[in-house]
Amino acid sequence: MRNTEELEGFEGEASNTAMISGTSSPYQPTTEPVGTRGMLGGIRCDSEYIRSHTGLLKVLQVVLSLIAFICIETIMMCLPCGGVYYFEFVSCSAFIITGILLLIFSLNLHSKLPHINWRLVDLLNTSVSTFFFFLASVVLAALNHKTGSEISAVVFGFLATAAYGLNTFLAARQWRQGSRDGSGAQGSEYTRARTASRGEVEARPELQ
Incomplete structure (x- = not known):
């Protein structure tokens, strides 16, 4: 028991x-x-970015670059073809790169790589695309044969140039503001560190 x-x-x-x-x-x-939580936790559709001026400009740039690329692809005969090939390369490259950046920003993927200065990346993309789109449009306008496809490509090329130029202005202003805020934050951290060290010395007279 x-x-x-x-x-x-x-x-x-x-x-x-x-x-x-x-x-x-x-x-x-x-x-x-x-x-899985770490990789997919921050992926979400940022509707505020898409509705912002920068997001709308990104969408407009992708659309204009795609239309310009389609217009240049419909050209069947060209002589000389250097301007056509150059415009084709610029419009295709701008469409792909800007589309990737739009996807990264709209899905909040840039927060997964905080060590990359995304404002500077956006500024470089928009400024380079503005220059090369303008150059490609001028060259195509000078060498075209007055066909409908070439004229349409030139028109959409200059429209894309204007969209990229406006985005360059906004990106440069945001990058300047971010650099100013970063330097101000570093200055305040330095001031706090100096104040803390000075208070420690005053609290311990034997260190003076």
Whole structure:
């Protein structure tokens, strides 16, 4: 009889211990892997960016670059063809690069790589695209044969140049403002560090 009571008491203590350890253990099973949460947690559609001036300009740039590329692709005969090939390369490159940046910003993917200066990347893309789109449009306008496809490509090329130029102005202003805010934050951190060290010296007269 005693052995039975001792056995029952031991089983009760074991079950209580298992219940306590199970509820307090930090290694609980999860339904979602940690790696998945880290990769997909910040991916979301940023509707505020798409509705902003910069986002709308990005969408406009992608659309104009695509239309310009389609127009230049419909040209069947050209002589000389250097201006056509150059315009084709510029419009295709601008469409792909700007489309990738639009995807990165609208899905908030840039927050996964905070060590990259995305404002500077956007500024470089818009300024380079403005220059090369303008140059390609001027060359195509000078060498075209007055066909409908070439004239349409030139028109959309200059429209894309205007969209990229306006975006360059806004990106430069944002980059300047970000650089100014960053330098101000570094200055305030330096001031706080100097104040803290000075207070420590005043609190300990033997250091003076």
